[in-house]
Amino acid sequence: MSYSLATIWYERNRFLPAILAVAFSAMLIVLQTGLLVSLLAMMSVPVDKAQADIWVGYPGVRSVDLGRPIPDRWISRVLAQPEVVRAEPMMIGFALWTRPIREEAPSPPEVCTIVGTRLDSESLGAVEAVRKNRDLLANLSEPGAVVVDRSEFHRLGIRQVGDQAEIFGHRVKVVGVVDGYKSLSGPYVFCSLETARPLLRIRPEDTTYLVARCQSPEQVPGVIEQLQTIPKMQAFSAPDFSMRSRMHWLTTTKAGLALGFTALLGLLVGAVVTSQTLYSATSASQREYATLRAMGIPRWRLKASVLAQSFWVGFAGLLLAIPITWLLTEIAQLLGTQIRLPAMIILAGSVITMAMALLSGLAALRSFSGVDPAHNIR
Structure with missing residues (x-):
């Protein structure tokens, strides 16, 4: 020693x-x-839990939850890239969740984050817990159906699956729950594109993001470089957009x-x-x-x-x-x-x-x- x-x-x-x-x-x-x-x-969950390789949004978008409406027709520009095998719209944004009215004193509205995607097992924008659960996909096909994280029940003022609430005057119903999708800001509310559009007050011809998948990950940088040449459009790889969202909240919230x-x-x-x-x-x-x-x-x-x-x-x-x-x-x-x-x-x-x-x-x-x-x- x-x-x-x-x-x-x-x-x-x-x-x-x-x-x-x-x-x-x-x-x-x-x-x-x-x-x-x-x-x-928590702030990059919609990016990290989806299976899209490329995210296309409005120029200057700083975080996934701060997207601005873009024309839905831009999807043709994405699909025009020979390396892209699939592209679809996706909607993400903040809304106000009005809790269910009960006998007790009413509570103020809660800010929530609406995540609207296509509903199938191959969806590029749907988070893993939703796209791999056939029951949730089937239940979300109903108008006004939403899914939330189990740990967010208290913040949203609900007690069980089947409870109802309002978002900007539109009635929604909780048809299922997921685990591990808690949010630092507004609780995530997962739903279909059809349900998300009126909740986010997005016009029928617009969307928030276009998400795409390439034939191989090696092709992603080249496709992004081509998309960046198109005016009024900005493209990110999934890892870059995830990091961009985290860094925005890191510097904004201190x-x-x-x-x-x-x-x-x-x-x-x-x-x-x-x-x-x-x-x-x-x-x-x-x-x-x-x-x-x-x-x-x-x-x-x-x-x-x-x-x-x-x-x-x-x-x-x-x-x-x-x-x-x-x-x-x-x-x-x-x-x-x-x-x-x-x-x-x-x-x-x-x-x-x-x-x-x-x-x-x-x-x-x-x-x-x-x-x-x-x-x-x-």
Whole structure:
């Protein structure tokens, strides 16, 4: 066992606050980032859960839920591309959901996001949970039929399938539910194109988007390049449009700034505590370091041992943070809050935390100014 690791073990009570600080920083960074990614992913659900390769909308559209009406006849321009095998209209927009009238006091209208698509198993715009459920496809074919996420019942003021409400004076009926399609803004309301048109007040000759699929994914960039040459039309690949929607909400709502500030605060707290702990441990061991200097141990090796201590403190903190982060993620899932933790987030959080621990070790080296072989004979 190395000298640094042995020192941490035999003086573990002294180094424990630093390990806990590192674990807290790592946990906060990963959880905050995972929460932010999950929240932003809600805003691109119509893109991520559909199977369209290309999205065509009005120039300058910043997010999938902020589309403007475009002529439905533009679909001929999309189908004119030889690589496109299928294209269809799709409607997405905000509307006001008026909750069912009951004996209790009426509630104010709720903003919802209408998602109108074609209803078949090969639909390019229908989300996965709808297009793969034959019962939902059949039920949505009825005029005024809609499907919502089960977790949005409370926001929409409904209790069960079969409840009715109004959207801009048009009666709608909940004919089914889906899971995992919660929205950060207005709850998603899935329906047919025929139902969506009056709810969004879109003219019969217009639509919000045109979605298309190519013969192979490799052909998508070329088709988009060709469509971009057409005036008053802007085309995106599905991944690009998804990212565009997330970045719009990230910069508009300032959610990323708030969560990022909290994570930065946790990182600073961890750095200060770790640095002070290592500084105190080094200062308290000046007599031992002075003895080692008198034995001929070079100063750079003593400094390297402090940096090694900071590495092992960071490593121990990460090991402690893993089960705590997993436990808190599971608790959040049970409470209905989704936290996504892809490998990239975990890796980035670990690298940042280790860098913080090593920088704290560098800051603790200032205590070596008092290390001198003559220290033990004073």
